[in-house]
Amino acid sequence: MTILGLAAAVALAASVAAALGYLPWLELTASFGETALPWAGMALQLFLTALLVTLVFFLPSSGRVLALENSHRNFRISMDDVARAYHVAHTADRAGVFTMSSEFDAVRERLAFLRDHPDLGHLEHDVMEVAAQMGEQARDLADIYSDEKVARARKFLAQRQEDAERQQERIVEALHVCREMKRWADQVELEESVVASQLAQLDDQLQTMLPELGFEPPRKAEATNGDMSQDAPKVVNMKPAAE
Secondary structure, eight states: HHHHHHHHHHHHHHHHHHHTTTOOOOOOOEEEEEEETTHHHHHHHHHHHHHHHHHHHHHHHHHHHHHHHHHHHOOOOOOOHHHHHHHHHHHHHHHHHHOOSSSHHHHHHHHHHHHHOSSTTSSSSHHHHHHHHHHHHTHHHHHHHHHHHHHHHHHHHHHHHHHHHHHHHHHHHHHHHHHHHHHHHHHHHHHHHHHHHHHHHHHHHHHHHHHHHTTTOOOOHHOOTTEEEEEEEOOOOOOBSSO
8 A cells, every 4th residue: 555655656756747847758669550559658647647546545444344354353442431431330330320230231331321322432342341240340430439429438537637736736725835834833832932032132131230239140040949839920029139
């Protein structure tokens, strides 16, 4: 077919070029009886060109016939086509399209669906039949992972994720409060220690100033008597030194 097409193209180009004067016509010595035929070469060239060009018009139909013969001769089920058809059937099954319960009716229903599908019209019947049988075998799987159940599971997981995020936010807020309370407690302890130090300094100053003012300072032993409880008020009656 390729050689025939090239020959027709060459013959047509040569005839057109000869008609325009760029190439000479085919020369052929011929006669009919005693009558010479000087145009015999040109006539033969035009006839061959017309014949080749006419045959070229039959090449597309011949190619289609040849391709059809090869497809029937070398036909085999393609797993890609089966997988694609099964995917379509399984997706429809998950969406709840099929309602038949018996095995025979379920396969027939899936096969009819695949035949009517716009993207699978070129597939062979055997491919669709295998895909329909596979879809029927995976009916329980399609029921478990149906679109409704998957959507409900996704919604449930989204709610759990939101709850986890809210709980995480609360934990972060609680940690912030704990750190703030710890800092506050440390500040209060520091202030109390400062106050205690100031009271101790004030007590030392009073102990030094009381004798000068004529008062006898209380003995620390009396202030720290074992009979006094820790919650008792620390009040000591002071007497003048003259008494």
